[in-house]
Amino acid sequence: MAEEAFSQRTATCGALTKADNGKTVILNGWVHRDRNHGALHFINLRDRYGITQVVVDDDASIELQDTAKELRMEFCIAVTGIVRLRPDSMVNPEMATGEIEVKAEKIEILSKCAPLPFQIDDGNEPREDLRLKYRYLDLRTQGMQQRMKLRNDFIFSIRKYLEEKNFLEIETPTLIKSTPEGARDFVVPSRIYPGKFYALPQSPQLFKQILMVGGIDKYFQIARCYRDEDARGDRQLEFTQLDIEMSFVKRDDVLLLIEELFNHVFKEVMDYDLPAHFTRLSYHESMNTYGCDKPDLRFDIPMFDVDDLASKSSFGTFGEILANGGHVKALCAPKTEGVDFSRKYITELEDAAKIYGAKGLAWIKVGADKALSGGVTKFFGGLESELIDRLGANEGDLILFVAHENWKKCCTSLGAVRTKLGKDLKLIRKSFEFCWIIDFPLFEYNEEEGHWEAAHHMFSMPQIEYLDTLESDPGSVKGDLYDLVCNGYECASGSIRIHDVELQKRIFRICNFDDETAEERFGFLLNAFRYGPPPHGGIAPGIDRMVMIMSEQTSIHEVIAFPKNTAAVSPMDDSPSELDQQQLDDLHLIINKPKQKE
Amino acid sequence: MAEEAFSQRTATCGALTKADNGKTVILNGWVHRDRNHGALHFINLRDRYGITQVVVDDDASIELQDTAKELRMEFCIAVTGIVRLRPDSMVNPEMATGEIEVKAEKIEILSKCAPLPFQIDDGNEPREDLRLKYRYLDLRTQGMQQRMKLRNDFIFSIRKYLEEKNFLEIETPTLIKSTPEGARDFVVPSRIYPGKFYALPQSPQLFKQILMVGGIDKYFQIARCYRDEDARGDRQLEFTQLDIEMSFVKRDDVLLLIEELFNHVFKEVMDYDLPAHFTRLSYHESMNTYGCDKPDLRFDIPMFDVDDLASKSSFGTFGEILANGGHVKALCAPKTEGVDFSRKYITELEDAAKIYGAKGLAWIKVGADKALSGGVTKFFGGLESELIDRLGANEGDLILFVAHENWKKCCTSLGAVRTKLGKDLKLIRKSFEFCWIIDFPLFEYNEEEGHWEAAHHMFSMPQIEYLDTLESDPGSVKGDLYDLVCNGYECASGSIRIHDVELQKRIFRICNFDDETAEERFGFLLNAFRYGPPPHGGIAPGIDRMVMIMSEQTSIHEVIAFPKNTAAVSPMDDSPSELDQQQLDDLHLIINKPKQKE
Structure with a gap:
């Protein structure tokens, strides 16, 4: 097939509209889907520019019908045919070419396609190495x-x-x-x-x-x-x-x-x-307020310095840390529908904080009439309204504290909590926040x-x-x-x-x-x-x-287009690979293979 | 100096015209030239966009005059001054900024320049390795x-x-x-x-x-x-x-x-x-007519197949080569003012042909009334007008022949002669001939x-x-x-x-x-x-x-911008260079230095 001249497209698969009604056209592309509907054979022909519906009518020549039967997904074909309007009931307003179809008069198979390792279809999620090995198929998806x-x-x-x-x-x-x-x-x-x-x-x-x-x-x-x-x-x-x-x-x-x-x-x-x-934001502001130097500003939850309140509290841990020149920071997780600030969830947040060095995550719940309860509440007697004002807390919110001798660890630990809250509470706005x-x-x-x-x-x-x-x-x-x-x-x-x-x-x-x-x-x-x-x-x-x-x-x-996988390998061409001895000799290199570990 | 804030340009060195007369401006750039003219100090200040003349007047402050005296070629400076029209006699219509000059009020030296290894001036031709070593200076030339x-x-x-x-x-x-x-x-x-x-x-x-x-x-x-x-x-x-x-x-x-x-x-x-x-041109046409597959069409001098005439001639060498399945090709070098088709010059042409395998270069001169003379003329008795017509030769021209058993060598040998003639006879038109x-x-x-x-x-x-x-x-x-x-x-x-x-x-x-x-x-x-x-x-x-x-x-x-030299070395950064042992170890490589040749 390769050797033969082929019918070259006169239009792409995204171009034809009802203005082209009656024209003879040639399309080149890939069989995206094909299906029989009664005696009719429908082919969705795809190229980079769109999809056009091609129909092999029931009165088509035996030869054409035979070719149509031979088609499989992703065959590359040339279709010669006549543009016609779709019946009203078949018009697809979602497709640029949804008002027309092409009645096939001739189909040439330009190349065949072996059974696919995965469907060329978005929403489908083959594992990454398979996608990278067959990147030429993956590149045909609308997403890529x-x-x-x-x-x-x-x-x-x-x-x-x-x-x-x-x-x-x-x-x-x-x-x-x-x-x-x-x-x-x-x-x-x-x-x-x-x-x-x-x-x-x-x-x-x-x-x-x-x-x-x-x-x-x-x-x-x-x-x-x-x-x-x-x-x-x-x-x-x-x-x-x-x-x-x-x-x-x-x-x-x-x-x-x-x-x-x-x-x-x-x-x-x-x-x-x-x-x-x-x-x-200065580096210091960013660390202090968002707990990192690359803050996600698509959601709020700022962090606050509460050294003063913590030092007035009777919580011994805070006192000790502050006495050692440390810091206490807090944030207020907003009440969110469907999210329960359970002990279990607070433990998850604490785990996030610990990764960055926090030894614990103290908390207080804000109840009706802004009454505080649970966690370290008892140590903040008399400081309730100051704390609530500082953090702008409301009924149903959860106040979280991290204390640490090291300012950076204090910030990043609570920052990790902030990041997790942003995701879990679905606070992230769809926007680009520079x-x-x-x-x-x-x-x-x-x-x-x-x-x-x-x-x-x-x-x-x-x-x-x-x-x-x-x-x-x-x-x-x-x-x-x-x-x-x-x-x-x-x-x-x-x-x-x-x-x-x-x-x-x-x-x-x-x-x-x-x-x-x-x-x-x-x-x-x-x-x-x-x-x-x-x-x-x-x-x-x-x-x-x-x-x-x-x-x-x-x-x-x-x-x-062609990334390496996370192991620094290209599954498509298997690079990196070994060289010929001649190549190594030309480069004056000897390989020093590491000995097996004993 | 580096550490201080500097006066930032309000215009580039290519921008000011008489419309700016009277404005206070700041320019940043390099001292392209500076000279004293009586009590005046003129500085040609250069940047990527042009050159502006800066003048330190004789009534300038001592401080400004002292700074001006300190300047050397290629110092990077900031000049604050007032745009004024040049006296009529000093207008330079060749320069975009030739109608104005800037009366300096303040000069800041942003950085000094060591004595130059070569002048930043076109027309000057330092040797390539020097240019590449100091590419940052070479890049300042107008040509680069x-x-x-x-x-x-x-x-x-x-x-x-x-x-x-x-x-x-x-x-x-x-x-x-x-x-x-x-x-x-x-x-x-x-x-x-x-x-x-x-x-x-x-x-x-x-x-x-x-x-x-x-x-x-x-x-x-x-x-x-x-x-x-x-x-x-x-x-x-x-x-x-x-x-x-x-x-x-x-x-x-x-x-x-x-x-x-x-x-x-x-x-x-x-x-x-x-x-x-x-x-x-097909590959064959190009080889036959221009003696190579990348012909320079900025000049004519086509090559001709003269197998038929050569076979009718009495020149034994041609006859032998043709009998062995070889070829004879000819071209006509046009009479050119100032060029003498001397024996010496013909030998030079022959040397060019020999590089590509020709064993010799036969020749005939065309004289008054298209009479042929010299070289192999005597063998072409009776064929004169046919030869002249074939090649379109005129009085003063020189006809040159190459014969060879191998078609490609025959073409490329005479092609080399054609190329040399194009240059030597200055026939190359200034154009782009694709x-x-x-x-x-x-x-x-x-x-x-x-x-x-x-x-x-x-x-x-x-x-x-x-x-x-x-x-x-x-x-x-x-x-x-x-x-x-x-x-x-x-x-x-x-x-x-x-x-x-x-x-x-x-x-x-x-x-x-x-x-x-x-x-x-x-x-x-x-x-x-x-x-x-x-x-x-x-x-x-x-x-x-x-x-x-x-x-x-x-x-x-x-x-x-930064090529390697012909020895594949960058004289600026001295690459390629040796690696640390740690780098080699990390890459599992041992260098296999070739032994000295004995």
């Missing part, structure tokens, strides 16, 4: 087709906007020097230089900064990035980011650009109106290795007021850093960069890179900074994660 | 800036056109299975699976075909591709191609799409009108390995009439293959693909892949072909080469 289109549209809309704003898209190399810090590099052995390797970029960070030194002024790139980390639902070996860098900017220039960009793109692609500006998290700490202490390291990366600018105390008090230094968060996901991260050799070296030193090592690894950046670098900054929204959020999915696999 | 802009504009124009035509851009994976054939794969060791590797794609060929099986219908991607070949001026380890694939198409659909696309893009980006359709080369042989014989292999790749469709003789006579099989050629460069290659398992297996077998090996390497494609694949085809123009041609460069390094 829509998401591939959404991804295309999202990226194209971004490009149009940035081109309009005078940004240049520049391709940076993907065979670069290995400068490991943070995640592991994927590396590529050189055939020409035995023992030497290129690395795949974790991001184009250094190259985009060098482009700024090169006077490119406004750069972007839809860039493939690579991190050799263990895969998860929202991580892949390779991923795509919108990489942006701008010269002569301050923090707010970057934030405003992204707000305008996303306003434009969400409107163009999804007809969705975002607010002109996004809420800004916010900025700013004023991040520049350094964090690596307990394991016993030194400070960059919380974000080593190229971010400390805020001016900390310049004199970088070395003496790294822990309190805030950086000119910003994260963009949407619906509980971090979807972009950026900063104003250092562009001064000496300051850059100070940061390297604080992060335990002596001058020699820093020069060896990052010498080319330091060199560039000796030749008139401009002040610059940037940001890098993750494309996979953004499209995942926009399409209301929970795994980036759903928005990538 | 223009080419980065052209590349951006070219790619964006392509995207706009293809999006308009309903193509979807889909990102295919770059960590895939190694399926070496043709060039070597770059590979990436897996940390999780000792001894296993991913490969970087030589092109997204199999994935784009699988996207067609997945019903994507019209796909494109600006795709990064990788080939582990020794680098040359127009090759790089990594390169970028416009990858296109379409379902339900025949050859002409692809050709017409590309013609329309390039018409649109050349008009939009360069305001250049291409012909609506490009010349089509043509299609079609009807390529599907297979070529690998003498070294002793079997047939795919001339293009193994997924291309043989032309229908050869289907029965694939195995019996592979050498004469023509494929549904097409190359797009411009100005002597191959700039795209494509084909209609096989979409039938059995036919695909026959091709694998002819190319010496037994069924087992084929299944092991390409099983995922064969599998896909079992599930209703559509007829499909595509093409892949090379982006680097196209932009190189458009910007009249001769190396793709000129149109890539």
Whole structure:
């Protein structure tokens, strides 16, 4: 069959309407469904653009009827026929082509289809490895087709906007020097230089900064990035980011650009109106109020500082923790129809808190006339109305407390409770809630290795007021850093960069890179900074994660055409795989297979 | 300096005109030139958008004058000042900002610049490794800036056109299975699976075909591709191609799409009108007429078959070669002012021919009244006018002959002479001359390995009439293959693909892949072909080469932001480089350094 010329389509399967009534047309596509209805044979013919109903009438030639009988699901066929109106009773207003059908005059089978490993039908949920092995079938589902289109549209809309704003898209190399810090590099052995390797970029960070030194002024790139980390639902070996860098900017220039960009793109692609500006929260505010640095603002339930009330209470545990310099935080879970704040459920919430280090979860129920009862109520005698006012509690609500010596653990433990409540109480609004998290700490202490390291990366600018105390008090230094968060996901991260050799070296030193090592690894950046670098900054929204959020999915696999599975394997082509000995020899490599563990 | 807030630009260096007279502005940019003129200090301030003249007047404050004196080339500065009209005698109509200058009121040095390794000035030609080591300085030149802009504009124009035509851009994976054939794969060791590797794609060929099986219908991607070949001026380890694939198409659909696309893009980006359709030459025609399969049509000098005249001549060498089944071809080099067809020059031409296998280059001069003289004239007695008519020769022209037993060597030898003449006689028109080369042989014989292999790749469709003789006579099989050629460069290659398992297996077998090996390497494609694949085809123009041609460069390094040098090294970051032992251990690799040759 392959060898023969075929009848080429004159229309797609989504195009014909009653205006085409009477026309002879050719359609190419796949048998989506076929069924006999009396002596008639109906075929739903599908392509990327839609579905058209094809009918083999009972007066069709024997040859045509025989071909129609041969058809099976997902055969690829060409149909020549005449467009006719459907009988009124058969009109399907849900389909673009629902007013017409095509009376088949000729059907050519372009290729046959073996029995399907799963139905090409949405709502059907084969297990992921089966979907990935037969990705060519999975891609035919409406869901995957829509998401591939959404991804295309999202990226194209971004490009149009940035081109309009005078940004240049520049391709940076993907065979670069290995400068490991943070995640592991994927590396590529050189055939020409035995023992030497290129690395795949974790991001184009250094190259985009060098482009700024090169006077490119406004750069972007839809860039493939690579991190050799263990895969998860929202991580892949390779991923795509919108990489942006701008010269002569301050923090707010970057934030405003992204707000305008996303306003434009969400409107163009999804007809969705975002607010002109996004809420800004400092890292501390976000931790204090939402218990994490990527808050889901689609539901409320803020957290409150109740140190003062807790210290006035007679609850010994709170007293002890506060005496040790600790914190007590509380939130108010709203009364919700169908949800019973049972002991069992409170235990579930407590378990969520414990994962993040809380030792317990104290609670109080708010009853009729705002009378408190249960849990730690008895310790709050005389403090009832103050507590209720602070938390804005109402009848039927549940007040929950976490106390911890460590501020961060106190916040994140209660934050985990907040997140669980949002889901369980079905409080999550259907919307896209963006916010900025700013004023991040520049350094964090690596307990394991016993030194400070960059919380974000080593190229971010400390805020001016900390310049004199970088070395003496790294822990309190805030950086000119910003994260963009949407619906509980971090979807972009950026900063104003250092562009001064000496300051850059100070940061390297604080992060335990002596001058020699820093020069060896990052010498080319330091060199560039000796030749008139401009002040610059940037940001890098993750494309996979953004499209995942926009399409209301929970795994980036759903928005990538050919993802690896969570074991970093492609079930379709079985990569990674072994090489020929010749390939290994050419690359001067010997495999050092780990010994079986005894 | 880095640490201080700076005065941010209110205009770029290319924006101000006399309409801005009197305004206070801030400019950010680099000191392009600065000079003293009497008591005045002139600074040409440059950014990506242009150059603006800044003047420090003689009545400027001491502080400002001192800062101005401190300035050196390529310092990055912020200038606050007042726009004023230049005196009439100083107006520069060549500059967008040539009517104005900015009287400086404040200058801030944002960063200093070490002494330059070369001048940031076009026309200056530092050696390539110096340019690549300091690419951030090289990128500041007008030439590099223009080419980065052209590349951006070219790619964006392509995207706009293809999006308009309903193509979807889909990102295919770059960590895939190694399926070496043709060039070597770059590979990436897996940390999780000792001894296993991913490969970087030589092109997204199999994935784009699988996207067609997945019903994507019209796909494109600006795709990064990788080939582990020794680098040359127009090759790089990594390169970028416009990858296109379409379902339900025949050859002409692809050709017409590309013609329309390039018409649109050349008009939009360069305001250049291409012909609506490009010349089509069969591989045989192209070889016969231009001596290669990527003819430069910017000059004429066609080659002619003169077997008949040569056989009637008395030149023994021609007679012998013809008797052995060989060929004689000729061309006519036109009389050109300033060029003397001396013996010395003819020897140079002969040397060019010999590179491709010719044993000699016979010649005849055309004199006044079309009288022939010199070289092999004496053997062509009585054939003079026939020869002159055949070649369209005129007074002062030089007729050149190559004879060879092997048709291809005969063509390419004389083709090399044609190419040299085009350059030496300065016949090359300033234009973009596209043509299609079609009807390529599907297979070529690998003498070294002793079997047939795919001339293009193994997924291309043989032309229908050869289907029965694939195995019996592979050498004469023509494929549904097409190359797009411009100005002597191959700039795209494509084909209609096989979409039938059995036919695909026959091709694998002819190319010496037994069924087992084929299944092991390409099983995922064969599998896909079992599930209703559509007829499909595509093409892949090379982006680097196209932009190189458009910007009249001769190396793709000129149109890539950060290329490797011809030794596959990046002089800027010194990649490839050695890894830490820990990295090697994590990847289960031991380096097998080759022993010194004795």
